[in-house]
Amino acid sequence: xxxTVRFLTRRFIGExxxxxxxxxxxxxxxxxxxxxxxxxxxxxxxxxxGSSEEKRIQWADxxxxxxxxxxxxxxxxxxxxxxxxxxxxxxxxQEKVPIVIVGNKRDLHHQRVVSSEEGRLxxxxxxxxxxxxxxxx
Numbered sequence: 001x002x003x004t005v006r007f008l009t010r011r012f013i014g015e016x017x018x019x020x021x022x023x024x025x026x027x028x029x030x031x032x033x034x035x036x037x038x039x040x041x042x043x044x045x046x047x048x049x050g051s052s053e054e055k056r057i058q059w060a061d062x063x064x065x066x067x068x069x070x071x072x073x074x075x076x077x078x079x080x081x082x083x084x085x086x087x088x089x090x091x092x093x094q095e096k097v098p099i100v101i102v103g104n105k106r107d108l109h110h111q112r113v114v115s116s117e118e119g120r121l122x123x124x125x126x127x128x129x130x131x132x133x134x135x136x137x
Contacts, residue, residue: 002012002135003066003104004040012136057088067119069103069132070111075118082126100129107134 006012008025023038039056062084067074082099089097103119105111116132122132 006135032113057085064100066102066104068105069114070105070108074116103132106132107137
């Protein structure tokens with residue numbers, strides 16, 4: 001949620017509840033107006049399997065999966081999530097689904113438990129984009 005709000009408002013708010021939100025945002029890219037709809041799902045709700053998770057996947061055109069560089073468990077669930085997304089989306093068409101892995105909390109490097117190299121290698125092995133960011137900075 002902090003990363004989504006930072007993207008939409010350029011402000012950082014550190015604490016969020018465990019709620020799911022859909023945001024809409026207009027952005028001009030290469031002279032074209034783009035309307036984003038962002039379905040922000042907290043990690044506690046991402047663990048759900050079944051119809052709710054399937055509905056989210058079918059709703060989206062692309063995916064940004066965020067983990068904390070300070071939380072190994074949030075990183076370790078990514079391969080399973082990505083396989084689930086690809087099976088659901090790519091099984092229906094021949095098009096590759098855009099997925100980006102984002103390591104957040106880069107500013108907390110002293111608490112890092114997942115290296116940048118691990119993130120890059122995972123993204124490379126799963127054919128995803130990769131970035132490390134800090135919502136706070």
